Amino acid sequence: MEQRHLGRTGLRVSRIGLGTLTWGRDTDEHDAADLLKTFWEAGGTLVDTADVYGDGEAEYLLGRLMEGLVPRRDLIISTKAGSVPDPERRVDGSRGHLLAALDASLARLGTDYVDLWHVHAYDPATPLDETLQALDIAVGSGRARYAGVADFCGWQLAKAATWQLAVPGARTRLASTQMEYSLLQRGVEREVLPAALDLGIGLLPSSPLGRGVLTGKYRNDATPPNSRAASEHLAPFVEPYLDDTASRIVDAVTTAADGLAVTALQVALAWVRDRPGVAAPIVGARNARQLTAALSVEALSLPDEICRALDDVSAPVHHYPDHDWSTL
Secondary structure, X not given: OOEEEOOOOOOEEEOOEEEOOOEOOOEOHHHHHHHHHHHHHOOOOEXXXXXXXXXXXXXXXXXXHHHHOOOHHHOEEEEEEOEOOOOOOOEOOOHHHHHHHHHHHHHHHOOOOEEEEEEOOOOOXXXXXXXXXXXXXXXXXXXXXXXXXXXXXXXXXXXXXXXXXXXXXXXXXXXXXXXXXXXXXXXXXXXXXXXXXXXXXXXXXXXXXXXXXXXXXXXXXXXXXXXXXXXXXXXXXXXXXXOHHHHHHHHHHHHHHHHHOOOHHHHHHHHHHOXXXXXXXXXXXXXXXXXXXXXXXXXOOOOHHHHHHHHHHHOOOOOOOOOOHHHO
């Protein structure tokens, strides 16, 4: 698998990442082992997790698999901290919480360091410089090699990245930002992606297949019994992308796939993988068969005319002040 630099750093990652959101909850140890081995054998390196996935079970399971299945040195482990299961305060970006969470993640993973550590979300109740200092301490102490953020909007990302760049050598530059991005969700193109491109930050798209909808499995109101939409706790996650607008986009993806003699999954994943600023879409397959289907996109590059057609049918409406002022 092709390797790409993560933003303006020396870290190289596989251009498809493996997500572990369902590990320890819907994905058991046997399936997780098959997923990790399939990914590794295909040349994949970037494995993404978080301290809250499966209430810590995802990290614990990944750590166990690294002991005997896949060498630690062959993987780029990315995890996140900051989300908390507290209805009164869903995000805790305080320095104390983040560093304690990182230590707990390292213990579960069974490793001395993670390659990439993200602040999981912006915390308006904590000064941003305090949150970012946790990244500096983590990298300075060797517990993390690189750092980034997740789910920061445009101004938050720009402020954080600029703060880190203001004192070169003393602060850790942001290597990445993780945000949802697909043909069904192009909101990052308004401000997040331009900021990331300008500041040398690599984008790691989550849900690159539109929460599974872009595979075409839900066409004509179908709900496969083993799909996310059929799952009690994941159905609300999929439901927003089952409207008429999404249906038109899925139809276009399917038409393009038929014309290229490939699958809708391959078309949708190739589109987001090759967007400017994207380092590696994170794929959350539930089993090795699904992952193999996603990894088969490695050999596919979409023709320019197909990309333009998909761009047009999925183009988000940009109102003032997000649209191009030169058109006024």
